[in-house]
Amino acid sequence: QVQLVESGGGLVQPGGSLTLSCAVSENIFNFNSVGWFRQAPGKQRDMVATINVGGVTDYANSVKGRFTISRDNAVNTVYLQMNSLKLEDTAVYYCRANILRTTYWGQGTQVTVSS
Secondary structure, eight states: OOOEEEEOOEEEOTTOOEEEEEEESSOGGGSSEEEEEEEOTTSOOEEEEEEETTOOEEEOTTTTTTEEEEEEGGGTEEEEEEOSOOGGGOEEEEEEEEETTEEEEOOOEEEEEOO
16 A cells, blocks of 8 residues: 655744655655645645656646755655745645556645744
């Protein structure tokens, strides 16, 4: 069974930075893409950033220029570097990996941006 384990969430002030990590139990090249999604209270879960097997990245417009997704193939981990955090970035952040029609999710990590 594929497992995705997120870490790195926490409380940060506006303008601050955090780096999230997603440790994948299998070789990340087994998946079509791995990415980060987030869900704020009362809202739907939205894509934040993804990286596909070829290394092509995609970002939500709201995070372009502030967030960077990357991966370390040697340790099967995908990262989300978040800079210039805003209040509206507060959410539970989930790691997702998909292959063909199968999608795997992590348990989520809370990111709270507050002064």
